[in-house]
Amino acid sequence: MNSPRLRIGRVSMIHHAYELTMVCEHRRPWFSHPANARIVAELFPQLDEQRLTESLAWVVMPDHVHWLFQLGERPLSHVAQRFKSRSALLLNRLHHRQGRIWQTGYHDHCLRSDESFRRHAFYVMENPVRAGLASRIGEYPFAWCRWPLEDDSR
Known part of the structure; x- marks a missing residue:
């Protein structure tokens, strides 16, 4: 369910990081x-x-x-629309x-600190592990991270 109210207060800040x-x-x-x-992985x-x-x-989860x-340089809405279309x-x-x-x-979250980067990157990369698609971070073929992340939960 999508509501126009979700866009209230949404600000797209150029050069900021988003999840x-x-x-x-x-x-x-x-x-x-x-x-x-x-196909989707090649778009990034x-x-x-x-x-x-x-x-x-x-x-890329199922x-x-x-x-x-x-x-x-373009707004977040433009990037999301380009990717999805x-x-x-x-x-x-x-x-x-x-x-x-x-x-x-879509759901977006602006990242504002180094700790937020790390937490969100770990969340993204651990998603296949939580879903049972991989036994550890780095094993799932349709996931990528710029930095090496270690699985702290094991």
């Missing part, structure tokens, strides 16, 4: 198939090359994506279909 979560329509597990997950470096973002960490990045176009083309891939909207 962005985007969820598939009806939580359909689009990315449980490796070819689909690969493309958006970095276009200087829209500087990716810090990301994970039905959602977490992405930690520093925002470039491009991935939907590529996935629909691959599967010879039309239709929605993503839920409307």
Whole structure:
């Protein structure tokens, strides 16, 4: 359920770091198939090359994506829209279909401290472990982090 009230107070600060979560329509597990997950994973470096973002960490889960990045010169809404529209176009083309891939909207969190970076990067990278898709950080093929993270919970 998406509400315009979610956008009240939302500020997009250029060059600040964000954690962005985007969820598939009806939580359909689009990315449980490796070819689909690969399509999405390949978009992160493309958006970095276009200087829209500087990716810090990301994970493609079966039905959602977490992405930690520093925002470039365009607003957060532009980056989210570009990512979702491009991935939907590529996935629909691959599967010879039309239709929605993503839920409307997204969840964002602006990161303001080094500790916040570390906490959010660890959360992103540990997501497959918590979901039972990997036994340790670094094992899941559709996750990436700029810095090495050790699993403190074991």
